[in-house]
Amino acid sequence: MRVINAIIAIATGVLILGGYFFPQLAGVQTLLLNWAIILAGVATLVGIFNLISVHTDKIRRGEKGSTYSALLVIGLAATLIFGMLLRPQHDAMQIVLNGIIVPTEAALMGVLTVSLLYAAIRLLRRRADMMSIIFLVTAAILFLGSATLPFGDIPLIGTLIRPWVSQILALGGARGILIGVALGTMTTGLRVLFGMDRPYGGQ
Amino acid sequence: MTALILIVLAAFLLLAVMLGNRKSSARLRDIPALLHLYRMLGLSVEDGTRLHISLGHGSLLDARGGSALAGLATLRIIAERTSVSDMPAVASSGDPVLGLLTQDTLQAGYQAAGVDELYVPTAGRITGLSPFGFAAGAMNISQNENVSTNIMLGHFGPEAALLADASDRQSVTMIGASDNLSGQAVLFANTQDALIGEELFAAGAYLGAGASHVASLTVQDILRWLIILALLGGAAAKFFGVI
Numbered sequence: 001m002r003v004i005n006a007i008i009a010i011a012t013g014v015l016i017l018g019g020y021f022f023p024q025l026a027g028v029q030t031l032l033l034n035w036a037i038i039l040a041g042v043a044t045l046v047g048i049f050n051l052i053s054v055h056t057d058k059i060r061r062g063e064k065g066s067t068y069s070a071l072l073v074i075g076l077a078a079t080l081i082f083g084m085l086l087r088p089q090h091d092a093m094q095i096v097l098n099g100i101i102v103p104t105e106a107a108l109m110g111v112l113t114v115s116l117l118y119a120a121i122r123l124l125r126r127r128a129d130m131m132s133i134i135f136l137v138t139a140a141i142l143f144l145g146s147a148t149l150p151f152g153d154i155p156l157i158g159t160l161i162r163p164w165v166s167q168i169l170a171l172g173g174a175r176g177i178l179i180g181v182a183l184g185t186m187t188t189g190l191r192v193l194f195g196m197d198r199p200y201g202g203q
Numbered sequence: 204m205t206a207l208i209l210i211v212l213a214a215f216l217l218l219a220v221m222l223g224n225r226k227s228s229a230r231l232r233d234i235p236a237l238l239h240l241y242r243m244l245g246l247s248v249e250d251g252t253r254l255h256i257s258l259g260h261g262s263l264l265d266a267r268g269g270s271a272l273a274g275l276a277t278l279r280i281i282a283e284r285t286s287v288s289d290m291p292a293v294a295s296s297g298d299p300v301l302g303l304l305t306q307d308t309l310q311a312g313y314q315a316a317g318v319d320e321l322y323v324p325t326a327g328r329i330t331g332l333s334p335f336g337f338a339a340g341a342m343n344i345s346q347n348e349n350v351s352t353n354i355m356l357g358h359f360g361p362e363a364a365l366l367a368d369a370s371d372r373q374s375v376t377m378i379g380a381s382d383n384l385s386g387q388a389v390l391f392a393n394t395q396d397a398l399i400g401e402e403l404f405a406a407g408a409y410l411g412a413g414a415s416h417v418a419s420l421t422v423q424d425i426l427r428w429l430i431i432l433a434l435l436g437g438a439a440a441k442f443f444g445v446i
Contacts, residue, residue, distance in 0.1 A: 021207045036264055040300050047299035047329035050306075051340075054325045065347040108335045112361055115368040119392040126395060135391065174384055177400040181382045183426050184404030185269025187419035190214050192272055196221075196415035199275040199304045 006195045013193045052076065141165050213422055221418035229408075229417040236396035237409040240378050243352045244284050244410070252351030253290040255344050256281060257366065258305060259357025259381065260297025260337045267358040269404075270382035271301050274356035275308045276407040276416065281354070282312025286321060293344055295330045296357075297337025302329035338362040342369040355379035356406060359386035367393035380406075 012032055019029025055069035063069075079096065086093055120139065123132050144154055145162025153159055191197040247254050258274040261267030278294055285292045294305045306327035313322040330340025345353050346369055353370045355363060359381040367390065370377040379390040380398035391397040398406075401423055407416035440446045 017210075021204075033264070040262075040264060043299035043303050044332070045299075047302050047332070050302060050325070050327075050329050054328050057325055063347065065343060068343065105333070105335045108339065108362070108365065111368075112364050115364040116361070116389065116392070119364060119367065119389070123392050127397075135388075177384065177387065179430060180401030180423075180427070181270070181403070183423045183430075184273065184401040184419075185266065185382070186210065186213055187217060187422050188269050188272045188276070188404055190210070190217055191276075191415050191419060194214075194217070194415075196413070197272065197276050199272060199279070199308050 002198075005200055006198055009198070009200055010193055010195055013189075017193070048076070138165060138170065142170075209426070213426060216422045216425055217415070217418055220421045221414050224414055224418055224421070229421070231405075231409060231417070231420070234396075234398070234402055234405065234409065236378050236380075236394070236398045237402070237406055239376070239396055240352075240354060240406065241410060243376060243378075244281060247290070247292075247351050248285055248288040250351065251289050251349075253288075253349050254281060254285060254292040255341070255348070255350045255353050256292055256294045257341050257353065257355045257357070257359075258294060258296040258301055259355070259359045259386075260332075260334055261301065261358030261382070262298050263300050263304070267382060270357045271296075271298070271304075273404045273407065275301075275304055276412055277354075277356055277410060278305065279308050279312050279315075280407065280410040280412050282309045283315045286313045286316040286318050290349055291321070291326060293348060293350075294327045295337075295341045295344055296327075297329070297331055297334065297341075299329055299332070301357075302327065334360055334362045335365075338365045341366055345369050345375055346373055350375050352376040352378065355381070355390070356403060358382055359390070361385045361389050364389045364393060 015025060016029050016032055019025040052073060055073050058069040059066045059073070082096075083093055120136065123136060126132075141157060141161055142165065145158045145165075147154075188197070192199070243254065256274070256278050258271055258278065259267075261271040263271060278292075281292050282294075292309075294309060296302045296305050306324055309327045310319070310322050313319050328340070328344070330344070331337035342365060344350065345366065350373070353366065353375050355366065355378070359366075359379070360383050363379060363381060363386045367377055367379070369375075371393070377394050378396065378398070379394050380403035381387050381390055382403060387399065391399070404423070405416075405420055407413075408420050437446070
């Protein structure tokens with residue numbers, strides 16, 4: 001069975017990759033990607049059952065944080081049932097979305113801002129090396145250079161240093177990192193295509 | 204056409220380097236974060252704490268899948284090494300397809316360790332489908348499940364800071380790498396030993412995932428030098444007016 005899994009996975013990967021370079025394979029590529037999208041939809045359902053299973057298990061055992069698990073399961077069940085009965089476009093469902101989900105995510109974004117500021121302050125205590133100093137100085141220059149101030153741009157920093165740092169140094173560094181990530185992605189993909197890594201179908 | 208040539212060249216190099224390296228063991232440079240991870244694998248089993256591996260919310264249907272696959276390869280090794288522990292590793296993800304593969308990979312690790320019966324499907328979890336939902340669910344694991352180390356390998360955006368902050372509050376060691384620039388900047392500021400760029404893809408080789416992982420590091424190095432030469436050559440050609 002494992003060999004069949006590998007053959008299916010490798011053949012699918014080769015056909016999809018081939019579709020990018022050979023127009024004759026484009027039709028097969030589209031078909032396979034459409035199947036993948038349908039399977040991803042089914043996987044979402046499996047994922048929801050996994051989420052329910054993990055949290056009901058926690059509630060049953062009375063583990064630490066099980067109150068939150070209960071809230072999650074109740075919230076999920078209520079949203080699912082009312083969403084199916086009323087449809088997502090219904091006013092009540094829009095109130096749930098705009099009154100609970102969006103503000104919660106916005107609040108997390110607010111917490112994130114504080115967390116990032118705190119991390120920046122603690123960076124030198126955590127790791128006092130040249131890279132950390134460069135990181136902090138670069139961040140400070142970019143913040144100062146792009147800040148909206150009543151008297152306009154800070155001379156030199158806003159007009160010369162910030163554009164130079166962001167367009168030359170930071171952009172060059174970002175491209176270097178992305179090239180490294182792209183090479184890593186390519187070799188990882190090739191390992192899967194060759195069947196050296198098989199993150200599917202058991203061992 | 205250039206992309207196809209690059210892929211064929213990389214494939215050829217990968218096979219050639221792997222076959223060439225079969226008899227000799229490769230020397231890898233020290234990456235403090237990965238050495239730390241290797242040490243934490245043994246320590247967690249000894250002190251009865253759990254490792255939490257978070258694979259991010261990268262979909263396997265787009266370009267972010269590469270980092271997720273690299274995370275899965277690392278998870279496979281960790282699952283095999285920690286499966287016999289009282290507190291086996293827990294893995295979380297924010298994408299349903301990745302979640303299924305997480306469970307499959309964990310099971311494969313248990314099978315390889317010969318303790319298939321100890322595997323529980325809830326060890327691989329999908330904690331949320333949006334980036335913040337995923338982060339909130341993963342924070343819950345790190346706060347409530349006796350976790351000693353959070354390992355984040357995959358696609359993370361700025362929401363990684365929430366997980367890092369939760370780890371910090373619980374004095375949980377954190378090792379993280381992301382293929383996303385914002386996520387990488389956040390993890391750089393939040394972790395003791397940062398992993399930058401392609402180091403995310405080196406974790407498997409450092410944990411002993413096999414010759415193919417070491418060979419892919421060599422191939423990355425060769426291709427990187429070729430790209431550097433091409434960039435310098437292109438710049439020189441432009442400077443002298445050749446192109």
